[in-house]
Amino acid sequence: MSSPKIWRQRIERYRLLGQKCKGCGKVYFPKRLVCPECGGRDFGEESMPETGKIVTYTTVYVGPKFMENDTPYVVAIIEFANGVRVTTQVVDVSPEEVSAGKEVKFVFRKLKDEGKTGVIVYGYKAQLV
Amino acid sequence: MREVGIIGVGMTRFKEHWDSSLRDLFVEAALKALDDAKVPMIDSIYVGSMSSGLFVEQEHIGPMFAEYLGVKNVPAIRVESACASGALAFRLGYIEVASGLSDIVLVSGVEKMTDCEDPTSALAAAADVECEAFFGATFPALYALIAKAHMDRYGTTREQLAAVSVKNHKNGLKNPDAQFQREISLDAVLNSVMIADPLTILQCSPISDGAAAIILGPLDMVRKMTDKVVKITGSGVATDTIALHSRKDVTSLDAVKLSAERAYKMANRKPKDINVCEVHDCFSIAELVTIEELGFVEKGKSGQFVVEGNTEIDGKIPINTSGGLKSKGHPVGATGIAQIIEIHKQLTGNAGERQVKDAKIGMAQNMGGTGASSVVHIMEVV
Ligand SMILES: [Zn+2]
Numbered sequence: 132m133s134s135p136k137i138w139r140q141r142i143e144r145y146r147l148l149g150q151k152c153k154g155c156g157k158v159y160f161p162k163r164l165v166c167p168e169c170g171g172r173d174f175g176e177e178s179m180p181e182t183g184k185i186v187t188y189t190t191v192y193v194g195p196k197f198m199e200n201d202t203p204y205v206v207a208i209i210e211f212a213n214g215v216r217v218t219t220q221v222v223d224v225s226p227e228e229v230s231a232g233k234e235v236k237f238v239f240r241k242l243k244d245e246g247k248t249g250v251i252v253y254g255y256k257a258q259l260v
Numbered sequence: 261m262r263e264v265g266i267i268g269v270g271m272t273r274f275k276e277h278w279d280s281s282l283r284d285l286f287v288e289a290a291l292k293a294l295d296d297a298k299v300p301m302i303d304s305i306y307v308g309s310m311s312s313g314l315f316v317e318q319e320h321i322g323p324m325f326a327e328y329l330g331v332k333n334v335p336a337i338r339v340e341s342a343c344a345s346g347a348l349a350f351r352l353g354y355i356e357v358a359s360g361l362s363d364i365v366l367v368s369g370v371e372k373m374t375d376c377e378d379p380t381s382a383l384a385a386a387a388d389v390e391c392e393a394f395f396g397a398t399f400p401a402l403y404a405l406i407a408k409a410h411m412d413r414y415g416t417t418r419e420q421l422a423a424v425s426v427k428n429h430k431n432g433l434k435n436p437d438a439q440f441q442r443e444i445s446l447d448a449v450l451n452s453v454m455i456a457d458p459l460t461i462l463q464c465s466p467i468s469d470g471a472a473a474i475i476l477g478p479l480d481m482v483r484k485m486t487d488k489v490v491k492i493t494g495s496g497v498a499t500d501t502i503a504l505h506s507r508k509d510v511t512s513l514d515a516v517k518l519s520a521e522r523a524y525k526m527a528n529r530k531p532k533d534i535n536v537c538e539v540h541d542c543f544s545i546a547e548l549v550t551i552e553e554l555g556f557v558e559k560g561k562s563g564q565f566v567v568e569g570n571t572e573i574d575g576k577i578p579i580n581t582s583g584g585l586k587s588k589g590h591p592v593g594a595t596g597i598a599q600i601i602e603i604h605k606q607l608t609g610n611a612g613e614r615q616v617k618d619a620k621i622g623m624a625q626n627m628g629g630t631g632a633s634s635v636v637h638i639m640e641v642v
Binding site for chain 1: 384392395402407455457505
């Protein structure tokens with residue numbers, strides 16, 4: 132992890148900002164330079180809705196090192212109300228309460244830190260509504 | 261393009277090799293292949309490795325391997341496409357021989373995983389690091405997302421998923437190169453430690469060390485040097501989105517389907533022509549979805565197909581006679597080459613107790629990440 136990288140990612144991680152292709156209207160999150168649908172390179176900024184629904188989910192019992200104190204946790208693919216999909220955790224919930232199709236809202240949460248004196252990284256997670 | 265065939269093969273056993281380094285493993289496999297092929301020299305080397313950098317902090321392995329193999333100054337190229345690195349190295353070597361630029365090419369794959377403290381994070385680099393792994397989606401978690409969706413849509417059961425591991429361990433028992441040479445029961449699979457629901461640890465391929473190597477040459481030369489001539493008749497590669505969530509349907513692996521279609525077209529073959537097939541069963545669900553995409557069974561019906569015994573060694577289409585990644589082991593970069601070696605053994609009648617009767621046409625499918633890359637080869641006895 133490095134501070135410039137975290138700063139660069141503030142647009143998607145801290146502001147939930149994506150983009151809309153001016154050629155075909157498809158919405159992307161996070162931003163990219165070329166639209167894979169139409170080849171367009173002109174985009175307008177687009178805010179992601181703060182709600183979505185669960186497409187598929189799993190409960191992770193063995194995580195990577197940086198999350199070994201967080202297991203078990205729920206990871207899901209979530210579809211925003213505008214059709215864009217992301218992968219993130221569903222928090223403040225027990226795994227039995229989660230199922231495909233359930234509505235969620237996005238919340239701002241800590242994701243990881245660089246140790247005692249390093250940068251704390253935040254981003255989006257989801258909560259059942 | 262020239263026709264290309266296999267002159268010789270060699271691999272280390274897949275296991276935890278506490279006494280061997282990355283370079284030791286490569287050299288052991290390469291020497292076995294060279295001894296098997298009995299060729300005086302090689303024109304170039306391709307080596308597949310997913311992440312020698314993250315696993316043992318060594319990059320620039322092409323020249324290092326050429327030197328340690330004792331073939332100094334030979335062109336040596338490392339190939340990376342995550343877990344599909346091995347089969348992609350095979351394809352590039354195939355193209356080089358087919359083009360006429362080289363005659364004898366060593367294609368290989370290697371991974372040394374057990375020296376690494378956090379292999380789960382290293383493997384997660386094959387997913388979208390910023391958009392998936394960063395949020396805690398491990399590889400088992402991503403395949404669990406596919407499994408859950410497959411269960412929801414098609415009614416695939418936990419027992420059907422577990423049956424894949426049972427079958428693969430049954431085959432691995434008959435493979436002296438396999439990491440785990442023992443049978444496991446359906447109950448043992450279902451009741452083993454949960455990694456990412458519904459995938460238990462006995463549905464996840466292990467952390468392994470190993471290397472595999474193949475010597476390729478023009479077919480007219482292969483005819484003079486081997487008794488049973490195995491020709492590469494189809495080679496297909498395809499890619500898909502790096503993140504699983506960017507795909508329209510998370511129960512499909514489009515790159516697998518496309519890479520297979522390309523290989524079938526080149527070989528002028530259909531799924532029903534294939535006598536034996538190795539597929540990339542990094543997780544139980546991967547084998548189920550893959551046999552659907554390869555056209556062996558209708559979409560959504562793979563679970564029942566496996567339970568009915570169709571993929572056993574004496575079944576309709578034997579899948580993973582080697583034991584697959586689950587039982588044979590999965591030293592990532594070596595896997596794609598080892599799959600092709602298994603098909604070569606089957607086609608040349610050297611598969612011992614796990615021999616498929618009258619195998620003439622074989623297929624190997626190797627994929628990277630959650631199917632962001634897939635490489636398929638078809639080989640035939642000619
Ligand atoms: Zn567009």
